[in-house]
Amino acid sequence: MSIANTYSVPRAGANPEPRETTLPRLKAMDIEVGITYCGLCASDLHLADGDFGDMSVFPQVCGHEIVGTVRAVGSDKTERRVGERVGIGWQKGACFKCEACLAGEEQHCPEARLTCCSGEVGGFADIVRCDARFSYTVPEVISSAEAAPLLCAGHTTYTALMRHARPASRVGVLGIGGLGHLAVQFADKMGCDVTAISGSPAKAEEAYTHGADSFLDVQDAVQRARRTSSLDFLLVTTPSIEDWDAVFGLMRPHGVVCVAGMTEPATVDIVAMMERTLTLTTANAGSRNDMRDMLAFCARTGVRPVIEEMPMTDLDEAFERLRSGAVRYRAVLTI
Template identity: 50%
Template sequence: MVTAWAAAQRKRELMTLSYRSPPLRPMDVEIQVTHCGLCSSDLHLIDGHWGDASVYPQVCGHEVIGRISAVGENVAGLRLGQRVGVGWYRSACLACEFCLRGQEQHCPCLIATCTHGEHGGLANYMHCDSRFVFPIPSALSSEHAAPLLCAGVTVHTALKRATEPNMAVGIVGIGGLGHLAVQFAGKRGCHVTALSSSRHKERDALTLGAKRFVDLSEPVECKRVRNALDYILVTSSVACDWPTIIDMLRPCGTLCFAGMPPPVTFDIASMMYKTLSITTANVGGRRDILDTLDFAAARGVRPWVQSWPLEDVNQAIRQLRKGRVHYRAVMHVGKEHDPAQ
C-alpha cells in the first residue's frame, strides 16, 4: 500500500492518500522513496494552471531519490537496494525519431512523472520504467542529487550545448535554477556575471562562483556590461527590462530562457544588427541527466537545500510560494534522512 500526499482539488493543501500500486510490469521497478524535491512546477500542478495536466487527487514530485525495492522480470542493469533517481518523465517509446536521437523529452508518447494522472514522488513508494531510472553517484548526497534531476539538468544541458571555457556568461536570476546555473557555468570554465535586481543575493552569487554581480535595477551598473556577454541564461520567471538584457550581448550572442517569464516582445531589427539568437532550455534527455549527475559529482556542484520531513510538505509549499526557500526544497521520507551511500 502506498501512502502519498495529494491535492484533492485545485489550490488546496495536500492531504494523505492511500492507494495500491498497479502490478509491476516486466520493465518496471518499484522505488522506496527517501527524498523528493519540490519546485514551482509542482505548484502549477497543485493549482491547476496547466489544464488537463492536473488530475485530482494530484500527487506531485518529479525530483525523486530512493532505493529499488522490487524489479520486473526484464529489468537489466539495476539491482535491489540500489540508490536511484527519477526526473520529470518516467517513460517514452524509445523508438521514435526523437528517442533515437537521445531527445526522449520530445517523444510524442512521453509519460511525465506526475502529470495526467501519474502519481509522483511525494509518497513512500512509486513505480517507474527502469530505463528512466538513474543510478546516483556515491559522491552526491540524496538531498543534493534530487534537485539535479530537474532544475540541475535543465540549466546544465543549456550551458553544455552552447558554452565553452572562457566564454562570458550571464545568469539572470539567482534562485532555484540560477544558483545552480552559476555553479555549472563557473565549473565549465566560463566567466560568470550574475544579473539580479536583488542586491542581497550578491554575496551568494559570488560564493557560488560568479566573478561579477550586476544589479539590474541600477542603470549605471547595467551599462558597464553593454556588449560584454556571449551567452545569457534567463532562469527567472519575472519580467525584466529585456532591451537592457539584449544590450549586454556581444555580436553573435545568445539569449536562452530556462525560466518562464510573462510574454516577451523583442526589437528584431536591433537583434539583427548584432546577429543575436534567442532559444529555450528544457529538461534534457536521459544522457543529459546522466551527464549532469556525473558532472556535479566530479566537479563539486551542489544545490543549496532546505529540507523538511514529508509530513511537513504543506509548510514547505507555503515557504516555496512566498519565495522563502534558499534555494531548493527537498522532502525526506521516514526516519532515514539521507541513506548511506
C-alpha cells in the same frame, strides 16, 4: 495493484494533503522505488495550481526530483536490482522507438511519460514507479538529499549550458534561485566567465561563493549600462522578465538568450534582436545521457545545491515557502 501514501493536491490552488493513491500495475520494464527524498520545483507549484492545463490531474501528486531505493523490479530483466540507490527526474518513460528516442533525445518523444504529469503519480509519496531506463545511479559522493535537486534543476541548467556555452564564454545567469545558483556553479566549473544577475543585491555575496566572477544588480541602470554588450550567453531562470530590451542590451553580437524558468507569455522586439543577430531559445529537461553526464560532472567538480531539508509532513509549508520566494535555494522533502 499497490497503494502509495501520497501527498495529493485535491484541486487547483489547494495545498497537498495525505491520501492513499492506487498505483497502476508494475509493467515489465518498471521498477518500484521506496522514496527517501524528493525536491520541490517551481513546476510542482504550477501543476498544483493547474497552470499547465490537462497536465494536472486532480488529486495531483507532484514531485519529480526523487531519490530512493529500488524495492521491486518488473518481470523483464531491467538494469536495476532491489536495494540500489537511484534518482528519477522530470521524465519516467518513453517509447524508445521514435526518431527522437533513437537519436538519444527521449525528452522529445511524443509518448514521453512525465514523472508527475497527466495522471502519473509523482514523488511526494512513499513509493513511486517508473521505467527502469529512466532511473539513474547516484554517484556515491553525492548525498541523497543533495542529489534530489540535481535531477530537475541540475539537469535543466547543465543541459542548456553544455549546449550553448564554451569555456571562454561570458555567461550571465539571470535569477539566483533554485536553478540559478546551480547554473552559476556549472558555468564556473565549465571554465566560463560568470556574471550573476539579480534584483536582490543581498544575493551578491553568496553568488560569489557559488563561483560568480561578477554580480550585476539588474535594477541598477548605471550598472547595466556599464555591462552593455558583455555576454555571449544568458540563462534566464526568473519566472518573468519585465524589460526584454534591457536583457538584449547585455548581449554581444550573436549572443544567445535561453529561457529556463517557467516564464509567462512575452512579446519581444525582433528588430532589437536583429541589431545584434541575437538568438532566443529555451531550455527543457535534457536527455538520459545529459542526466548521466551531469551527475558525473557534479561528482567530479563538487557542484552541489544549497538545500533546506523538511519532512514531507510539512509539504504544505514548503509550498508556501516556495510561493513566497523564501526558499534558499531548494527545498528537499524527506520521508
